[in-house]
Amino acid sequence: MSGIPFVRDLEFKYGDVARVSPRIRRVIAQNPGPFTYLGTGVYIIGPKDKKGGDVAVIDPGPMIDEHFEALKRTLDGERITHVLVTHSHMDHSPLAHPLAEWAGCKVYAAGPAIPTESEVRMEAGDDLRFKPDITVSDGDIFKGPDWTIEAIATPGHTSNHLCFGLKEENALFSGDHVMGWSTTVISPPDGHMGDYFASLEKIRKLGFSTIWPTHGPPVTDVPPFLDAYITHRKAREQAIVDRLKAGDTLIPEMVKVIYKDVDKRLHPAACHSVLAHIIYLVETGRVKAEGPFGLATQYRPVAA
Numbered sequence: 001m002s003g004i005p006f007v008r009d010l011e012f013k014y015g016d017v018a019r020v021s022p023r024i025r026r027v028i029a030q031n032p033g034p035f036t037y038l039g040t041g042v043y044i045i046g047p048k049d050k051k052g053g054d055v056a057v058i059d060p061g062p063m064i065d066e067h068f069e070a071l072k073r074t075l076d077g078e079r080i081t082h083v084l085v086t087h088s089h090m091d092h093s094p095l096a097h098p099l100a101e102w103a104g105c106k107v108y109a110a111g112p113a114i115p116t117e118s119e120v121r122m123e124a125g126d127d128l129r130f131k132p133d134i135t136v137s138d139g140d141i142f143k144g145p146d147w148t149i150e151a152i153a154t155p156g157h158t159s160n161h162l163c164f165g166l167k168e169e170n171a172l173f174s175g176d177h178v179m180g181w182s183t184t185v186i187s188p189p190d191g192h193m194g195d196y197f198a199s200l201e202k203i204r205k206l207g208f209s210t211i212w213p214t215h216g217p218p219v220t221d222v223p224p225f226l227d228a229y230i231t232h233r234k235a236r237e238q239a240i241v242d243r244l245k246a247g248d249t250l251i252p253e254m255v256k257v258i259y260k261d262v263d264k265r266l267h268p269a270a271c272h273s274v275l276a277h278i279i280y281l282v283e284t285g286r287v288k289a290e291g292p293f294g295l296a297t298q299y300r301p302v303a304a
Helices: 065-075 096-103 193-206 222-245 251-258 264-283
Strands: 017-021 024-028 041-045 054-058 079-084 106-109 141-144 147-153 162-166 171-175 210-213 287-289 299-301
Touching (some): 024 065, 041 065, 079 096, 096 106, 193 222, 193 264, 210 222, 264 287
Antiparallel strands (some): 041 054, 141 147, 147 162, 287 299
16 A cells, blocks of 8 residues: 555675665664664764765664674774764664763754653663753754764654755755654654654655665665655555544554554554544544544544
């Protein structure tokens, strides 16, 4: 159903560093799973085609000893000037402060997220202890020799999600905002579907040549991929409206039909994404809720 030209093939070895572009190297943590795919890809941005000098690190990843040691081996002899974090989930941010303390630098990220209370473990979970040393805002610039990174506020997946643009390569480090291997979970109250749609349009208009997600391989044919990503979300929205019109009033009922071809391990997360869609449909006057927003609440379509 998706119609998205997913990219999933990636040759790598856990703990090894790979130069993936003139200014970008990547180390992948050994934390594969249904939400992290092959694992967390940590990006190191530095001078063109060489090791050494001042570098920035994006999304250091989970607190796994072997992974931390791999990063230290890779970065030995270099000066880390910035540790940048796209958002505070357990597969992205826990190693940020230990790495920054080892390197003698600061951690940069947006402000705190909205804690998500759920009986379902969503993705790798919220990193509730995470706080940046320096709070980042949309448009903030970070510089090193031969590289310039711009922070781009992209709320939706989380309220505090940032992407980072590398100006010299017209490349975007998208965190979990856009992933090449799968769509992104939007889980209220921290995730918001209206914000997500707006952030996707924002990224589309910026015209990046390459997208480097935290999980999986890069997206190199960006415009049609983003178009398909947005079209897929709109199709999910319409599928929800269709299920409501067919008489389904509860989110789990809808998920069984709409996501029948999706790994059932992902159905709890799908329920939260459907909830995010429904909240947005209520906000835009197309659906009404018969109670507080939640998975057990009944929903009805608003007559045209």
